[in-house]
Amino acid sequence: MSAPSLIEIKGLEYAYHSGARVLHDINLSVCKGEFVAIVGQNGSGKSTLARLMAGIDFPSAGQVLAGGINTRDKKLALDLRKTIGIVFQNPENQIVFEKVADDMAFALGNLGLDKDEIAVRIRETAAMMGIENFTDGFELSMGQKQRVAIAGVLAMRPECIIFDEPTAMLDPRGKKDIHSIIVDQHKRGLTVVYVTNVIDEVLSADRIIILSGGSVKYEFEKKDLFRNIDKLKELGLETPFIFESVDKLKSRGIDIELEDYTLDDLTEKIAEKVK
Ligand SMILES: Nc1ncnc2c1ncn2[C@@H]1O[C@H](COP(=O)(O)OP(=O)(O)OP(=O)(O)O)[C@@H](O)[C@H]1O
Ligand SMILES: [Mg+2]
Known part of the structure; x- marks a missing residue:
């Protein structure tokens, strides 16, 4: 029997206010405990889909359910945040407060956690992400900001995290370190949706979804990756x-x-x- 689904997307269409339809005919589900990679060329709609999945933006038509919660349901916004988190492609969109600890504490406070629990989570996550010595979030490099952004979402411990190219700004060692932290969190039960164009990161997924022109062009299980490698080559990914x-x-x-x-x-x- 397959695991119950955590995210259900039905008949999704999306257009930005400014104009053209960016996503169309998207029907997808992500199961509890799954690791799904979303791959696609620049402009194919990956980040837009990621934001819609996390309930940051809302569908123009169709619906997104996360843990059974319709992302449009404002009354369940807090439950939604406990279910699903997102690491934005641009970490500068994630960091609100100047002090790294304040930034993490604010999001945790919004979850209703007490001060002691907040302090423990900040300490543990900062150590795991190697950011203990980062103090001023605005003065960090982009790669350092990316670590802080990821730490902030991990500390919230949602059931599922959508990572939008989370290692794009990191150096080679950093890419490996952060990717393996995410793989480890998945092994501990985190459901992962991972937007990436890095082949080694795709290899960690249970299922691969390829977006093209705003819709799902291909979708296949990891076990079928070998015979679908040409589809990844089409995107310019290395074998x-x-x-x-x-x-x-x-x-x-x-x-x-x-x-x-x-x-x-x-x-x-x-x-x-x-x-
Ligand atoms: N804020 C916006 N307003 C209007 N159009 C937008 C906006 N953001 C993205 N788009 C358009 O939506 C389409 C999909 O963009 P999106 O950022 O989702 O692609 P992506 O696959 O994440 O690309 P990348 O690989 O560069 O991160 C593009 O055609 C883009 O021009
Ligand atoms: Mg993107």
Whole structure:
């Protein structure tokens, strides 16, 4: 039996005030505990969809339900915030207060948490995200701001977080660190919707959704990724190193079926073959 759905999008259409329809005919669901990657070229509508999923913007037609809550229902706005959080593509849209701790505390206070709980969550999340020494949020680099923005949402501990290209501004080490923190949070039960065009990050997903021109062009499970790799190439994404390795081994007569496309998985399968 599949897990119950946490986000349900039905007949979604969206146009900005200024004009043309940006999203159309979107029907999607995200299950509790799932890790879904949303991939697509610049302007395909990823960030717009992310904001609609989180109830920051509202559909022009159709509806978005998150944990059964219609995102338009203002009376349930607090419950919605406890269910779903979003890390914006631009961290400057996320940071409101100058002091990093005040910024995190404000959002936690809005959830109705007491002072002690707020202090514990700020301390734990700041340590996890490596931002303990950041004080003035406005004076940080974009990559540092991105860490603060992610920390603020993680500290709220919603059931699901939508990450809109969360590692785009980080250095290579930072990208790996933050991506693995998100993967770890997923293992602990967080439902993750992850907008990215980084192939290694796509590999962490259970399901991949490709947006094009404001609608879903392709949608497939991770287990079908190998035979759908051309669809990612269409977007200009690189072929993962793991896939090339499997192809090369195959050309040498060694057939390998991977389960999670990690180096550990590949090593394990080769070791089984040569035993
Ligand atoms: N505030 C806005 N007002 C009007 N149109 C907008 C606005 N924001 C985005 N758009 C338009 O909506 C479309 C989708 O934009 P969106 O930012 O959702 O794309 P994206 O896939 O996230 O792109 P990127 O990869 O560059 O982040 C684009 O055509 C864009 O011009
Ligand atoms: Mg975007």
